[in-house]
Amino acid sequence: MSHSPAPANPSPPYGKHSRNRLLGRGSWREARYVTDLLRTETVGGAILLGAAVAALLWANSPWRDGYATLRDTVVGPHALHLDLSLGTWAADGLLAVFFLVAGIELKREFVAGDLSDRRKAALPIAAAVSGVALPAILFVVTATLMSRGDSGSELGGILRGWAIPTATDIAFALAVLAVIATHLPSALRSFLLTLAVVDDLIAITIIALFYTDSVNLLWLLAAVVPLAAWRLLLKRKITNPFLLAVPALLAWGFVHASGIHATVAGVLLGLLVPVSREVEDDPERHSFAERLEHKLRPFSAGFAVPVFAFFAAGVTVVGGGFGSALRDAAAVGIVVGLVVGKAVGVLGGTWAVARFTRAELDEDLAWTDVFGLSLLAGVGFTVSLLVGELAFGNNSERDDHVKLAVLCGSVIAALLATVVLRLRNRHYRLVEARETADLDRDGVPDVYQSER
Structure with a gap:
């Protein structure tokens, strides 16, 4: 889930070289922003x-009961x-902070990005929608x-996991990217980040619309205050x-009580953070939204x-858990979706x-670069695990299969992306070395000078 967009920058629709160029070079400020962001996310x-x-180690050790x-x-x-379990507090409470950051990113992207x-x-948008x-x-x-031969109710239960x-x-994806393709152009990294923002928006919408069993309108209206x-x-x-924590916690509590997943409150809070396009476009200023983020x-x-x-x-693999997951149609569907669906989509x-x-x-x-990033988009974890819990119930047998499938699918996608992107990494290392060597006194590569 997740992710951060490139900052707002006035630039031609498809790069500076041509009106009809996709993934052209962004501004110097954007390149620096992406570099700084990569450090945090990595x-x-x-x-x-x-x-x-x-x-995983604890859950498969002799002390697994303690976990x-x-x-x-x-x-x-x-x-x-x-009165929630610690696991539920992490999913409903701590992840609300993750979605708060995502909400701020969304607001900045839609207003000035x-x-x-x-x-x-x-x-x-097209890449993210297809990739979903x-x-x-x-x-x-x-x-x-x-599931041919299974009852309709059994198949219906499995299909609840369609969104997993x-x-x-994006955190996992960028960590992999930092290791395997350190010299990938900032335009491609920005594309991956912006795609992840749209991906998050779609995921949030799916959770709110399809994984909410009932809604208490009174609590939902109370959250407006x-x-x-x-x-x-x-x-x-x-x-x-x-002072800010008071309304934030109340909004979270009311949304939680309404029956809608509490992480939606984080998104709503993020979208309400003021964003000024004028300030966002000024490379010498840092907006309040940027500082808060x-x-x-x-x-x-x-x-x-x-x-x-x-x-x-923490899923237990020992004792036949892995073999059982391989026979689960939901688990196999998740691996196929992450590895094949994301890349092709x-x-x-x-x-x-x-x-x-x-x-x-x-x-x-x-296009090899785009294919490599498409494979990397199959690295799913945070939101996929959250949707799995919502679809099949926390700590259920199928939920354990979902966790294994998400981990296996993500590892396979990362390994395939490694093979593809490493083929291009040496090329971009040489290109970057030539550009970095050509610096003016202000430390900005000449290739970016026209945008200052």
Whole structure:
């Protein structure tokens, strides 16, 4: 799930070289932003991976009962219906911070970023939509073919997981990218980041619409009050974290009580953060939304998401668990969706934009690069595990199969992406070395000078 867009920058729709170029070079500010963001997300991805591995090791050790006991420990006030297990607190509470950051990213993108220009937005939107639709279709087809002979109710239960392979985990993806393709052009990295933002928006919509059993309208209407208070405080430049925490927590609690997944509250709070296009476009200024995002991102990437991963990834493989997952139609559908669906969907969406707009890929890039990124988009984790819990029930047998399938599919996608992107990494290392060597006194490569 997730992810961060490239910053707002006034640039031609398809790059500076041509009106009909896809994935052209962005601005120098964008290149620096992407580089800085990669550092944060890469560290977060490494911590996330470490948390997942720790959970797997503990859950398959002789002390696995201790892991289950910790995950299922219930804390919180019963009177407020907040007596939740630690695993649920991580999924409903900590992930709300992750979605708050995603909401701010969405707001910045739609107001001042690539998604504010419909011509520039066509590429990441088409790629993201295709990269969501095809995995879902392949999941349904695979599960249906493997479930021939099963009852309609059994098949219907399996198909509740159709949305699991649709999400991309940008933290994991960027961590892989940082290792295997350190010299990939910033335009491609920006494309992956912006695509992930649209992917997150679709995932949030799916959770709200398809994984909400019932809605209490009174609690949902009550959430409007703290949301309005949050917006008012920010409009008046009141940024005291203790004051902001009050409406934020109330909004989260009311949305949770309404029956809608509580992480939606994080998205709503993020979308209410004020964003000024004028400030976002000024390379010498840092907007309030940008500063707030930078303050929240380390907590989200370094703590909230890894803790969720720790409680979500602890599936027991020993004792036949892996073999059982291989026979589960839902698990096989997830792997097919992540590995094949994401790659073909993202690549196909990108190709469709090029085909129907008569645009050409930027002359510095190759379709091999796009194929490699499309494979990398199959690295799913955070949102995929969350949807799996919502679809099949936390700690159920099928939920364990889902976790294994998400992990296996993500690893396969990462390995395939490694093979493809490493073929291009040496080429871009040589290109970057030539450009970096050609610096003016201000430290900006000459290739970016026309944009200053």
